[in-house]
Amino acid sequence: MDMFKLCVITDRRLAGDRSTPEVVEEAIRGGADAIQFRDKEATSGELLQEGLRLRELTAEKGVLLIVNDRPDIALAVDADGVHLGQEDLPAFAARRLMGPRKIVGISASDIALALKAQEEGADYVGIGAIYHTTTKQLTAPPRGPEFIRAFSGRLNIPFVPLGGISAQNVEDVVRAGARSIAVCSAVVSAPDVAEATRELKGRMMKAMEDQLT
Amino acid sequence: MDMFKLCVITDRRLAGDRSTPEVVEEAIRGGADAIQFRDKEATSGELLQEGLRLRELTAEKGVLLIVNDRPDIALAVDADGVHLGQEDLPAFAARRLMGPRKIVGISASDIALALKAQEEGADYVGIGAIYHTTTKQLTAPPRGPEFIRAFSGRLNIPFVPLGGISAQNVEDVVRAGARSIAVCSAVVSAPDVAEATRELKGRMMKAMEDQLT
Numbered sequence: 001m002d003m004f005k006l007c008v009i010t011d012r013r014l015a016g017d018r019s020t021p022e023v024v025e026e027a028i029r030g031g032a033d034a035i036q037f038r039d040k041e042a043t044s045g046e047l048l049q050e051g052l053r054l055r056e057l058t059a060e061k062g063v064l065l066i067v068n069d070r071p072d073i074a075l076a077v078d079a080d081g082v083h084l085g086q087e088d089l090p091a092f093a094a095r096r097l098m099g100p101r102k103i104v105g106i107s108a109s110d111i112a113l114a115l116k117a118q119e120e121g122a123d124y125v126g127i128g129a130i131y132h133t134t135t136k137q138l139t140a141p142p143r144g145p146e147f148i149r150a151f152s153g154r155l156n157i158p159f160v161p162l163g164g165i166s167a168q169n170v171e172d173v174v175r176a177g178a179r180s181i182a183v184c185s186a187v188v189s190a191p192d193v194a195e196a197t198r199e200l201k202g203r204m205m206k207a208m209e210d211q212l213t
Numbered sequence: 214m215d216m217f218k219l220c221v222i223t224d225r226r227l228a229g230d231r232s233t234p235e236v237v238e239e240a241i242r243g244g245a246d247a248i249q250f251r252d253k254e255a256t257s258g259e260l261l262q263e264g265l266r267l268r269e270l271t272a273e274k275g276v277l278l279i280v281n282d283r284p285d286i287a288l289a290v291d292a293d294g295v296h297l298g299q300e301d302l303p304a305f306a307a308r309r310l311m312g313p314r315k316i317v318g319i320s321a322s323d324i325a326l327a328l329k330a331q332e333e334g335a336d337y338v339g340i341g342a343i344y345h346t347t348t349k350q351l352t353a354p355p356r357g358p359e360f361i362r363a364f365s366g367r368l369n370i371p372f373v374p375l376g377g378i379s380a381q382n383v384e385d386v387v388r389a390g391a392r393s394i395a396v397c398s399a400v401v402s403a404p405d406v407a408e409a410t411r412e413l414k415g416r417m418m419k420a421m422e423d424q425l426t
Contacts, residue, residue, distance in 0.1 A: 043300040044282055069257055072285035076306045087256040093289045 003124070003158050004034035004064050006201050007182040011135055012039050014189040021053045023193050028061050030197025036083050036182065038068035051077035066105060071097040081105060083126065086113065091120035109140065111154055118157050126182060127151060129163025130173065135184045138163075145169075148176035167200045174207035216337070216371050217247035217277050219414050220395040224348055225252050227402040234266045236406055241274050243410025249296050249395065251281035264290035279318060284310040294318060296339065299326065304333035322353065324367055331370050339395060340364060342376025343386065348397045351376075358382075361389035380413045387420035 008027040015023045024035050037054050039047060051067060055077045058065040066081045067074035071094050074082040081103025084094055094104050106117035108125040117125050129142045142163060151159045161178045166186035173181060183200065190196030221240040228236045237248050250267050252260060264280060268290045271278040279294045280287035284307050287295040294316025297307055307317050319330035321338040330338050342355045355376060364372045374391045379399035386394060396413065403409030 044297075044302050045300045048302055048306060070285060072283060072288075072302070072310055075285075075310055076302060084257075087258045089257050089261055089285070089289060093261060097285055097288055 003180060005180055006032050006197070006204065007034035007036055007064075007066070007160065007180070008032040008187050008197065009036040009038050009068075009135075009162070009182055009184040011184050011188050012041060014135065014185055016189075018193075020050055021057060023188055024054055024057055026193035027187055027197045028057065028063050030187070030194035031201035032063065032187075032197055034064035034066060034182075036066045036068055037079070038083075038184075040069070044070075044073065047073045048076055051079065055079060064103070066103060074098065074102070081123070083107070091117050091122045095121040105160070111150060114151065114155055114159065118155055122157060124158045124160055124180070125155065126160045126162050128161055130161045131164025131166075131169060133164040133185060134189075136163075145172045145176040148173065148178055152177045167196070167203050170200060170204045171207040174204060174211065179208070216393060218393055219245050219410070219417060220247035220249055220277075220279070220373065220393070221245040221400050221410065222249040222251050222281075222348075222375070222395055222397040224397050224401050225254060227348065227398055229402075231406075233263055234270060236401055237267055237270055239406035240400055240410045241270065241276050243400070243407035244414035245276065245400075245410055247277035247279060247395075249279045249281055250292070251296075251397075253282070257283075257286065260286045261289055264292065268292060277316070279316060287311065287315070294336070296320070304330050304335045308334040318373070324363060327364065327368055327372065331368055335370060337371045337373055337393070338368065339373045339375050341374055343374045344377025344379075344382060346377040346398060347402075349376075358385045358389040361386065361391055365390045380409070380416050383413060383417045384420040387417060387424065392421070 010020045035058055051073050055065055065079040066083050067079045068083050069088045071082050082094055083105040085107045091104055091106050103123045105124045106122040108114035108117050108127055114125040129138050131142050148161050158180055160180045160182050161173055162182035165173055165181050165183050187196045223233045248271055264286050268278055278292040279296050280292045281296050282301045284295050295307055296318040298320045304317055304319050316336045318337045319335040321327035321330055321340055327338040342351050344355050361374050373393045373395050374386055375395035378386055378394050378396050400409045
């Protein structure tokens with residue numbers, strides 16, 4: 001899999017007046033190299049229409065498009081993959097639907113779930129929540145950046161920390177071992193989405209460079 | 214396609230205390246020969262679990278299983294097909310996902326939409342609403358049984374009237390030309406689902422026989 005550094009997760013409510021394609025265009029301009037299209041309120045028809053538009057925007061710029069929860073929509077818009085929570089289809093069912101070449105990402109709130117996802121054919125796991133977030137009602141307290149260290153060397157697939165990651169804390173996240181991250185509110189609710197993405201990505205890349213020296 | 218006479222559409226809220234598999238088992242016992250599994254509130258994981266159970270129940274009795282809205286769930290549980298409303302994926306997108314052998318049914322509120330669905334590869338169209346119904350908020354007044362006559366001889370695929378059909382009016386529906394019907398509240402909200410299904414199916418079959426003589 002062509003792995004991403006910064007995945008921006010869409011959110012219709014956080015986007016306010018702006019449409020999801022507008023937000024995505026700005027996030028790509030700011031340096032997002034993957035978009036996770038998430039909209040739990042849209043009808044299937046709306047997901048298809050908007051997904052096709054996001055496919056155009058991402059394909060133009062060589063950015064990955066991953067559809068949340070819905071293998072059917074992912075296939076219908078020819079997205080690069082699907083991301084599934086623990087309430088969605090399990091990895092093995094999604095893999096069967098998506099075929100061997102598409103990305104299957106799974107949310108895992110602990111190492112046991114991450115190992116299970118890996119075994120069932122996931123390409124990456126989303127781990128968290130790392131920090132408090134306004135995007136989702138958390139069912140457990142946030143794990144903090146130490147949680148990321150627990151995954152180092154335990155998986156054969158990449159892990160992607162998420163939950164409350166922002167320009168203010170991304171250095172800690174990278175120092176704890178993250179090579180990819182996913183964000184939503186830090187970017188989607190910002191007044192200037194492109195600028196917020198640029199700042200976050202810049203700090204992330206800087207922290208990764210610092211680690212090499 | 215192996216066409217059905219009586220399709221029972223599930224509804225979690227109308228089912229009250231009873232689980233969807235319980236309702237389906239009773240509907241099959243009463244003579245339903247197709248089940249449309251519809252649950253707009255369930256998570257994908259719940260749809261998969263319940264869909265697999267309904268697949269067992271229907272397969273045992275040779276009853277068709279059609280999943281509402283979700284080609285991915287239909288494929289994952291190996292249902293016989295998918296049923297799509299006008300807010301869901303269009304027929305051509307569903308056909309591409311489902312392959313040539315699975316049933317694709319489309320809701321059509323007029324003859325133009327029905328012809329479009331037929332052209333895009335639908336196997337049948339659901340037409341209505343015929344009568345007032347408590348299951349769904351109608352966006353247009355009910356069409357009455359005359360609406361069914363308008364479809365006779367206009368399509369090459371079967372049409373399935375639905376919306377408020379019950380034991381009290383099914384004879385009018387058959388006399389207007391219906392050879393298949395779909396029902397929800399008449400059966401699912403009945404205290405005795407099997408008995409309500411049996412009565413409805415009995416009156417339907419009797420009305421069809423009366424037409425032959």
